[in-house]
Amino acid sequence: xxxxxxxxxxxxxxxxxxxxxxxxxxxxxxxxxxxxxxxxxxxxxxxxxxxxxxxxxxxxxxxxxxxxxxxxxxxxxxxxxxxxxxxxxxxxxxxxxxxxxxxxxxxxxxxxxxxxxxxxxxxxxxxxxxxxxxxxxxxxxxxxxxxxxxxxxxxxxxxxxxxxxxxxxxxxxxxxxxxxxxxxxxxxxxxxxxxxxxxxxxxxxxxxxxxxxxxxxxxxxxxxxxxx
Amino acid sequence: xxxxxxxxxxxxxxxxxxxxxxxxxxxxxxxxxxxxxxxxxxxxxxxxxxxxxxxxxxxxxxxxxxxxxxxxxxxxxxxxxxxxxxxxxxxxxxxxxxxxxxxxxxxxxxxxxxx
Numbered sequence: 001x002x003x004x005x006x007x008x009x010x011x012x013x014x015x016x017x018x019x020x021x022x023x024x025x026x027x028x029x030x031x032x033x034x035x036x037x038x039x040x041x042x043x044x045x046x047x048x049x050x051x052x053x054x055x056x057x058x059x060x061x062x063x064x065x066x067x068x069x070x071x072x073x074x075x076x077x078x079x080x081x082x083x084x085x086x087x088x089x090x091x092x093x094x095x096x097x098x099x100x101x102x103x104x105x106x107x108x109x110x111x112x113x114x115x116x117x118x119x120x121x122x123x124x125x126x127x128x129x130x131x132x133x134x135x136x137x138x139x140x141x142x143x144x145x146x147x148x149x150x151x152x153x154x155x156x157x158x159x160x161x162x163x164x165x166x167x168x169x170x171x172x173x174x175x176x177x178x179x180x181x182x183x184x185x186x187x188x189x190x191x192x193x194x195x196x197x198x199x200x201x202x203x204x205x206x207x208x209x210x211x212x213x214x215x216x217x218x219x220x221x222x223x224x225x226x227x228x
Numbered sequence: 229x230x231x232x233x234x235x236x237x238x239x240x241x242x243x244x245x246x247x248x249x250x251x252x253x254x255x256x257x258x259x260x261x262x263x264x265x266x267x268x269x270x271x272x273x274x275x276x277x278x279x280x281x282x283x284x285x286x287x288x289x290x291x292x293x294x295x296x297x298x299x300x301x302x303x304x305x306x307x308x309x310x311x312x313x314x315x316x317x318x319x320x321x322x323x324x325x326x327x328x329x330x331x332x333x334x335x336x337x338x339x340x341x342x343x
Contacts, residue, residue, distance in 0.1 A: 028259060036278075060279075063279070064279045
């Protein structure tokens with residue numbers, strides 16, 4: 001029979017709770033798995049099968065840790081989202097926009113234009129793009145400190161670009177309807193250029209900066225999960 | 229074939245809370261017993277697993293609906309027993325009425341009549 005206590009501890013990983021409460025939760029989860037295992041063995045399952053079935057009741061331990069954390073700290077989902085998503089996301093967005101505006105003022109009136117074949121060009125603020133990995137890193141780090149999951153960390157790093165891309169898609173749909181006299185291919189090329197210059201490229205650079213902070217919990221590495 | 233509902237994201241949390249409050253109305257139980265009791269009393273239609281049960285129990289405990297204490301089980305191990313707190317007892321009747329109304333409304337919509 002596996003050491004259920006150790007198994008629960010390693011799979012659940014660290015909780016941001018005091019050590020007594022954390023230990024209580026681990027003991028309680030271990031007891032539950034052991035009871036389940038014992039029931040299955042009594043019903044005729046082999047020990048190996050029983051262990052596998054008992055463990056399979058938790059499909060995602062990260063999600064369970066997250067749910068327990070929220071429940072045990074009495075932190076509502078709204079409060080959690082404000083701390084782990086909206087606050088870092090809005091602050092990094094403001095920082096990014098402020099930086100862009102400063103660069104626009106200083107380098108006005110000529111941003112860089114990258115020309116592609118067939119006379120297609122798009123506006124690029126290289127210096128702004130170079131700062132984006134730092135801004136992405138800040139957003140993801142902040143979100144991780146607040147207990148954010150990977151999805152919140154990515155969104156906190158790239159909130160303004162995700163929002164902007166959403167608006168661009170919406171605008172494109174409206175433009176197709178309103179400017180129906182303009183060729184769809186022209187509209188598609190313009191949309192593609194906007195998405196490339198203001199959506200995809202900035203998003204990838206923000207993600208690049210966020211990458212080191214997409215792993216681990218609140219600055220700690222989670223212990224590797226193992227079966228036994 | 230009996231349709232099994234695994235209590236999780238697809239079932240509203242309220243129904244799961246009501247199920248827990250109702251089984252604890254009969255007396256204190258530890259987590260695994262709560263899950264087994266609900267499964268048995270609903271003939272396996274409602275099932276809790278470890279991942280769906282404990283976050284809910286902790287949340288209900290934080291809200292003051294449940295009270296938990298460590299007690300020695302017949303097996304000799306210490307188990308965390310949950311019992312209804314006064315606030316939880318007060319929640320049972322309103323929740324039961326709300327869900328009763330909902331199911332009656334759904335039955336009406338579906339054209340289901342009681343035997």
